[in-house]
Amino acid sequence: MKRESATSESRSYSRRALLWRAGSVLAGVVSLPTVLSACGPAAAPTAPTTPPAPAPTTAPVSAKPTIAPTQAASAEAAPTQAAAPTAAPAAAGAAPSGTLRYASADFSGEVMDPRNVGGQWGWTLYDTLLTFDKEGNVVGDIAETYNLSADGLTWTFNVRKGVKFHNGDLLTSADVAFSLQHFGAKEATNPWSPYILKNNESITATDDYTVVFKAQKPEWPLKVPFTQTPIFPKNYYESVGADGFQAMPIGSGPYKFANWVPKTSMEYDANTDYWGPAKPQWAHVTETLVPEESTRVAQLQRGDVDIIGNLSFDRLVELKNGGFRLEEVGLPTLANLSFPGTWLTHGPTGDVRVRQAMSYAINRQELCDTFYKGLAKPGGFWFFSDQTWGWDDTFKADPYDPAKAKQLLSDAGYPGKFNPQTTTLYTNAVAADLMQAVQGYWQAVGINVDIQVVDTPVYNGVWSKRPTAATDQNAGVVWPWVNVGAFNNVYHSANQFTSQGVNGTGNDPKADEMYQAAVAELDDAKAKQLWRQLMHYAYDTMWTNVELVEVPTYFAVGSNVGAFTNRTWLNIWDTYVGIQRKA
Secondary structure, three states: OOEEOOOOOOOEEOOOOOOOOOOOOOEOOOOOOOOOHHHOOOOOOOOOOOOOOOOOOOOOOOOOOOOOOOOOOOOOOEOOOOOOOOOOEOOOOOOOOOEEEEEEOOOOOOOOOOOOOOOOOHHHHOOEOEEEOOOOOEEEOOEEEEEEOOOOOEEEEEEOOOOEOOOOOEOOHHHHHHHHHHHOOOOOOOOOHHHHHHOOOEEEEEEOOEEEEEOOOOOHHHHHHHHOOEOOOHHHHHHHHHHHHHHOOOOOOOEEEEEEEOOOEEEEEEOOOOOOOOOOOOOEEEEEEOOOHHHHHHHHHHOOOOEEOOOOHHHHHHHHHOOOEEEEOOOOEEEEEEOOOOOOOOOHHHOHHHHHHHHHOOOHHHHHHOOOOOOOEEOOEOOEOOOOOOOOOOOOOOOOOHHHHHHHHHHHOOOOOOOOOOEEEEEOHHHHHHHHHHHHHHHHOOOOEEEEEOOHHHHHHHHOOOOOOOOOOOOOOEEEEEEEOOOOOHHHHHHHHOOOOOOOOOOOHHHHHHHHHHHHOOOHHHHHHHHHHHHHHHHHHHOOEEEEEEEOOEEEEOOOEEEEOOOOOOOHHHHHHHEEEEO
């Protein structure tokens, strides 16, 4: 696979020589604040017009990874192989017992309804309509199976029988239809909700266990927002209202609400009637809010808590050397660089050869070994990793080649040809140290980049508003993106690589055509192949996004906790049911 220039005057360079890929990886996470637009486009992409007939899609029960696009990644890391538990896990099928204690660095928005931005606890309390398997394929959850009609307009969901809510009510299609309407309401602030709202002709419970969703236009990526739709008990929610539900939320997930003290603690009890194949091991889970890293570490060392996260690399190494086990949870965090407004600017990033040079100038392996203390690997594509739908192993990070970088700059006439000659990079304080390390590599080959550390609102304005003129603040600049990956990056990529994307980094008609072809194809295997072709084109030709590093997310674990058995799940809240207790 090669990266080739997007302009006729540029050279074509092989991207795939001298590539490095680790077999097993250590990593730590640098996270940026909550972000919305980059996780999904402001509007759903243009629908395909004449899709071919798909085969019916059925989905078995599987592990339950989920995406929480409103949350930034945790700041954790771990060594390649965590030490095995010293005691055997509790016997399978044993009744839940004991208390699992987690010290959290952030309670996010402290809301119980995931249709609101900032909700995090829903992944423990609720099941979703659909979910993902470990390869990023959409499979059944509360909808045991589902089918999309040949014209791409009718989604039929077959609701799992025998599922009960925490209050004992039987879950039926009426609850599913209500939940789709609730999650897709105009009032919803979850970034996934507009997809359901904008492409919804009708939602009907045709019998007790069948729901029919009629779309206004064919759009197979709708299955992704369906994985984010929590299933609520219709009768209970309507009887207590939004405030009552906030005070006493009820779902059908593996844990049920026990107690909440705002800005202090959140508690759950095991749902002993949980329908899923993975049963709760812990009778009780307690989360406490502990923002200070040193305090969380001290609590773990004293045995006051069992799990902590959001840890610096120094702390991770310190805890590992102190005998604490480090466990990976969910998808990796991906760090990359984006170039908005390249087609507008007369500055350096307007020339693809300069963007190529900026990539080849970076010694990613050295960053992994030094800045990340050996706890990362080169990579970091845009919401795209080996657990993402459509990935293949030909996606590799660019090699370090300063000689090629200098030749590209010379061919481009850098810096004299450009006005301005210096490129501005906007970051907030969280990623500032990493960007200063990258700046050193650019300086070594003669690239002038001015780093501006700005507050979050200014930073958000750089990536969330598409530039329309060369005078716009974000035309011709660089912005870093450090965030957790995704099981499916179709909607994310609409923002990054198409001419309608709010990130303002795509303006290539061929990429637009490839995107539409991929979302128009309703056969999953064919759509996946088309998607890979678009991702290859974006990284081999457009050069509007440059990968840096991939950093898996880890938590430090105390001696009372057994194995983590469901590593494909995204976050700690969705992982509780897969954390074993010691015998």
